[in-house]
Amino acid sequence: MTDKLLEVKDLKKHFPIHRGIVFRREVGAVKAVDGISFDVLKGETLGLVGESGCGKSTTGRLILRLIEPTSGSVRFGGTDLLPLKDRDMRPMRRRMQIVFQNPYGSLDPRMMVGDSIAEPLRVHKLMDGKQIQQRVKELLERVGMSPTYANRYPHEFSGGQRQRIGIARALAINPEFIVADEPVSALDVSVQAQVLNLLADLQDEFKLTYLFIAHNLATVQHISDRVAVMYLGKMVELASSDRLYAEPKHPYTQALLSAAPIADPTQRKRDRMLLQGDLPSPVNPPSGCRFHTRCPLVNEVSNNLCKTEDPPLGDLGGGHLVACHLHKVAPASHLLATVPRA
Amino acid sequence: MAEPLLKVSGLQTHFFTEEGVVKAVDGVDFEVHRGQVLGIVGESGCGKSVTTLSILRLVAAPQGRTVGGQILFKGQDLLKLPEAQMRGIRGNRIALISQDPLTSLNPVLTVGEQIMEAIILHQHVDRRTARKKAIAALEAVGIPSAASRIDEYPHQFSGGMRQRVVIAMALSCEPELLIADEPTTALDVTIQAQILALMDDIRRQREAAIILITHDLGVVAEMCDYVAVMYAGKVVEYSDVATIFANPKHPYTRGLLKSIPQLGEKKSRLVPIEGQPPSLALLPPGCAFAPRCTEYTRKCSQQMPLLEQIDTNHMVRCWVTAGQQDTPAPAGATR
Ligand SMILES: Nc1ncnc2c1ncn2[C@@H]1O[C@H](COP(=O)(O)OP(=O)(O)O)[C@@H](O)[C@H]1O
Ligand SMILES: Nc1ncnc2c1ncn2[C@@H]1O[C@H](COP(=O)(O)OP(=O)(O)O)[C@@H](O)[C@H]1O
Ligand code: SF4
Numbered sequence: 208m209t210d211k212l213l214e215v216k217d218l219k220k221h222f223p224i225h226r227g228i229v230f231r232r233e234v235g236a237v238k239a240v241d242g243i244s245f246d247v248l249k250g251e252t253l254g255l256v257g258e259s260g261c262g263k264s265t266t267g268r269l270i271l272r273l274i275e276p277t278s279g280s281v282r283f284g285g286t287d288l289l290p291l292k293d294r295d296m297r298p299m300r301r302r303m304q305i306v307f308q309n310p311y312g313s314l315d316p317r318m319m320v321g322d323s324i325a326e327p328l329r330v331h332k333l334m335d336g337k338q339i340q341q342r343v344k345e346l347l348e349r350v351g352m353s354p355t356y357a358n359r360y361p362h363e364f365s366g367g368q369r370q371r372i373g374i375a376r377a378l379a380i381n382p383e384f385i386v387a388d389e390p391v392s393a394l395d396v397s398v399q400a401q402v403l404n405l406l407a408d409l410q411d412e413f414k415l416t417y418l419f420i421a422h423n424l425a426t427v428q429h430i431s432d433r434v435a436v437m438y439l440g441k442m443v444e445l446a447s448s449d450r451l452y453a454e455p456k457h458p459y460t461q462a463l464l465s466a467a468p469i470a471d472p473t474q475r476k477r478d479r480m481l482l483q484g485d486l487p488s489p490v491n492p493p494s495g496c497r498f499h500t501r502c503p504l505v506n507e508v509s510n511n512l513c514k515t516e517d518p519p520l521g522d523l524g525g526g527h528l529v530a531c532h533l534h535k536v537a538p539a540s541h542l543l544a545t546v547p548r549a
Numbered sequence: 550m551a552e553p554l555l556k557v558s559g560l561q562t563h564f565f566t567e568e569g570v571v572k573a574v575d576g577v578d579f580e581v582h583r584g585q586v587l588g589i590v591g592e593s594g595c596g597k598s599v600t601t602l603s604i605l606r607l608v609a610a611p612q613g614r615t616v617g618g619q620i621l622f623k624g625q626d627l628l629k630l631p632e633a634q635m636r637g638i639r640g641n642r643i644a645l646i647s648q649d650p651l652t653s654l655n656p657v658l659t660v661g662e663q664i665m666e667a668i669i670l671h672q673h674v675d676r677r678t679a680r681k682k683a684i685a686a687l688e689a690v691g692i693p694s695a696a697s698r699i700d701e702y703p704h705q706f707s708g709g710m711r712q713r714v715v716i717a718m719a720l721s722c723e724p725e726l727l728i729a730d731e732p733t734t735a736l737d738v739t740i741q742a743q744i745l746a747l748m749d750d751i752r753r754q755r756e757a758a759i760i761l762i763t764h765d766l767g768v769v770a771e772m773c774d775y776v777a778v779m780y781a782g783k784v785v786e787y788s789d790v791a792t793i794f795a796n797p798k799h800p801y802t803r804g805l806l807k808s809i810p811q812l813g814e815k816k817s818r819l820v821p822i823e824g825q826p827p828s829l830a831l832l833p834p835g836c837a838f839a840p841r842c843t844e845y846t847r848k849c850s851q852q853m854p855l856l857e858q859i860d861t862n863h864m865v866r867c868w869v870t871a872g873q874q875d876t877p878a879p880a881g882a883t884r
């Protein structure tokens with residue numbers, strides 16, 4: 208068995224909504240992430256897909272403790288991160304980094320890129336000035352840029368180059384784990400492949416583990432060993448990348464795959480599975496299965512079960528997990544503790 | 550084939566800025582026929598939006614000017630029409646749907662007021678008839694409970710529903726040509742599928758012609774009959790959609806097809822196009838793709854290749870590949 212680097216259990220993040228200025232009171236909450244559990248194995252890439260607002264970025268931020276969860280647990284390398292005080296969290300932070308979607312917003316425009324890349328090294332006091340300069344040069348070269356660029360400012364670079372700089376910065380302190388939050392979504396089509404290849408090469412070279420967040424299914428399938436699908440703060444399916452695309456089991460995954468355009472006119476889809484309506488609000492998510500308001504198969508399940516009961520994430524065998532009443536399966540064994548009993 | 554509804558040739562639109570002349574559009578040629586979808590595909594900044602603005606004569610003066618070419622709409626050159634006549638065409642016979650529906654909607658007016666305004670302007674009917682027509686238009690684009698939602702404001706609609714409102718507005722005057730500039734780029738994939746299905750209905754039921762601008766080759770493959778591939782202000786390849794995917798000629802088109810991951814197909818490694826797209830203010834002489842091109846020869850950086858007809862419906866702008874015999878399609882382009 209491969210080691211688990213990261214274990215997420217029943218993780219929740221509810222952002223409170225306040226009303227009133229003088230008497231500020233809580234009137235509700237955005238249930239951005241609402242009880243998700245999954246593992247990330249050492250050296251693998253776990254893809255996280257789902258439509259905007261389903262909680263992907265919040266999940267990434269919770270894992271790195273850039274925001275504090277409402278409840279649940281995150282274990283990294285066997286250590287429970289959530290109870291850790293700042294001082295104990297610091298050495299853990301050194302092992303995990305994030306690459307953001309927006310290569311424009313994630314670099315300080317007033318800082319030379321060399322200083323941006325060096326910042327994590329300075330924060331963690333890992334090297335002296337000379338060593339830092341040397342390291343920045345190495346890093347720039349490693350991401351395919353000239354070391355002389357260290358003295359330039361972000362605006363002098365294209366989107367693809369800025370994303371390389373963001374990656375160099377994430378690599379600076381030799382992390383084991385990187386959350387890549389839509390790292391190529393904002394890039395030109397012809398440049399995306401460069402960055403995807405770079406991420407793959409770095410993974411091989413430095414034995415990195417990735418949580419790769421994206422909404423483009425083809426990109427996620429390409430880069431991921433396993434893929435998790437989220438809908439409205441819940442995880443609805445998780446399987447190996449090949450299996451998920453060949454045999455999607457959850458109606459939402461099926462709809463996502465069916466909706467994705469295929470870049471081959473000989474495979475035009477005549478009978479697409481079109482979902483009706485829009486994404487419901489995460490403030491008042493639908494009862495039972497959150498997908499039931501849009502699910503084309505909701506009537507296939509008897510007793511209105513979809514509207515009344517939240518389907519647990521169950522194991523179809525071979526690590527193919529799905530949360531849907533259509534699939535009568537045993538609760539995922541390794542997640543037993545956290546799966547509510549039907 | 551019948552006379553095209555729209556035929557653009559040699560179009561040039563430049564911006565005269567302090568930093569120099571930005572040749573945003575500098576050699577664009579294509580045709581659109583009734584009941585067909587033409588895709589314009591290319592990376593951001595390659596001149597797709599300026600092309601559409603040029604067709605509608607909405608390029609921001611005085612910096613921006615269309616300095617060359619022809620835009621024949623049913624045989625009539627739009628570039629030569631007096632502005633008064635152009636106003637009768639804009640939004641009436643040619644309608645535009647933009648990427649961000651918020652920019653085409655007025656936030657302080659209800660969607661009903663906006664659609665009715667368009668209907669009254671173009672169809673010269675009274676308010677009551679206009680309201681009926683507006684509700685029908687919203688229903689036609691799949692907005693549920695249109696009769697009550699018509700009195701809501703744009704911010705009360707989701708992104709996908711807003712795009713439907715914009716489409717309803719564009720359709721209310723029954724245009725012959727619909728230009729959709731990245732209509733789904735800001736939408737999620739399940740909503741994108743709904744909007745694309747709607748546009749496909751429009752094409753079939755109303756026999757409208759559609760120009761669909763996108764950077765997504767998947768959308769092109771699913772929706773388009775013909776495709777113009779743009780690079781740095783120029784059309785570099787134009788053909789029917791099957792040929793573009795099965796037998797691409799321009800090295801940029803070939804490169805794009807090889808660089809994208811394909812759903813359901815596990816390639817261990819992508820083949821990227823190296824380098825970056827050029828800045829339009831600092832274009833090198835010769836072919837703008839030369840610095841990134843795998844087929845480069847010396848001539849490429851000396852002289853700009855012309856868009857050459859190599860088959861009935863296939864045009865290519867390349868010194869090297871235009872003259873080549875058909876080779877089997879590059880690996881990855883077809884299956
Ligand atoms: N700081 C915040 N305060 C309140 N709501 C938030 C905050 N961050 C995210 N959300 C909400 O949480 C939900 C999930 O957001 P996010 O994780 O960014 O989704 P994704 O990355 O999948 O698009 C959305 O409804 C979003 O509006
Ligand atoms: N008003 C303007 N002034 C100067 N340059 C402009 C203006 N509008 C567009 N451009 C330039 O024209 C080029 C093409 O832009 P555009 O047609 O919007 O590209 P896209 O293919 O992404 O739609 C870009 O390089 C852009 O910077
Ligand atoms: S549980 Fe029911 S509503 Fe949810 S996806 Fe399965 S069939 Fe559809």
Ligand SMILES: [Mg+2]
Binds near residue numbers: 263264
């Ligand atoms: Mg996000």
Ligand SMILES: [Mg+2]
Binds near residue numbers: 597598599
């Ligand atoms: Mg544009």
